[in-house]
Amino acid sequence: MEKRYVKDRLRRSMMFVPGNNPGMISDARIYGADSIMLDLEDSVAFTEKDTARLLVHNALKTIDFGKKEVVVRINDLASGLGVEDLEAIIPAGVHVVRLPKTDSAQDVIDCEREIARIEQKNGIPVGSVGMMAAIESANGVLNAREIATASDRLIGVALGAEDYVTDLKTTRADGIELLFARCMILNAARAAGIAALDTVFSNVNDDEGFLAEATLIKKLGFDGKSVINPRQIAPLHKCLQPSQKDLDKAYAVMDAIAEAQARGSGVASLKGKMIDRPVVIRAQRLIALAEADDPVEEE
Secondary structure, X not given: OOOOOOOOOXXXXXXXXXXXXXXXXXXXXXXXXXXXXXXXXXXXXXXXXXXXXXXXXXXXXXXXXXXXXXXXXXXXXXXXXXXXXXXXXXXOOOOEEEEOXXXXXXXXXXXXXXXXXXXXXXXXXXXXXXXXXXXXXXXXHHOHHHHHOOOXXXXXXXXXXXXXXXXXXXXXXXXXXXXXXXXXXXXXHHHHOXXXXXXXXXXXXXXXXXXXXXXXXXXXXXXXXXXXXXHHHHHHHHHHOOEHHHHHHHHHHHHXXXXXXXXXXXXXXXXXXXXXXHHHHHHHHHHHHHHHOOOEOOO
């Protein structure tokens, strides 16, 4: 079975594109985000839901997004709109469905059941379409591990901060209010072997604040971040790049592995230290990041 989605791919940036904005949809591939997320939920007014759904359906069928991963954020299934969204986007060729407001594993299971039904109805091999879950509540954060392991279709879990801080009866500030949620979601994603995506930074004029948040999620270990403005993409990618020092070490590790294999040895070492599996995995990830863009020079 040929899947539309790739489970393990670079997802440094996932750009929200309002589903009722034809200009942004048609230009989405040129902005440089790793994933394009066409939004049918919060960025679309209730009176425009039907129009946006039709627009996204037609965009999926007619626009060449190149090698970009195309994600659609649907409306909550409980609203009655989510199933209509799925009926429109799955036959049209969406790669990944983003499920909003995911509180439990059952939310994922319910959505997967609807996706499988629609795939089967339209002659699409069951399992073709991927899923990701957005966690946006205290309940969802506490259930993060169960959510992350609820379906083999899941490519990642994401934090939705605005609804989450409202649920906590606080507001977004310096990031301390999100630390627990970020750590829970990150560990759940790693335990499940899927991607962890951070929330949007909504003040597009606060470049310093955006970079501070991007630096924090890099240190925590997130794969990437949702963005709402094309201006945020290049700084985010630059922030997530490895330093030249780390990159040089990664290449040295892989060279040492290759040399050991050429000698027929199963043991590789670098500067007298044995290279174990975690070191190799980290080196491979840093090289993948570097090959996506130029590495960042250390000052």
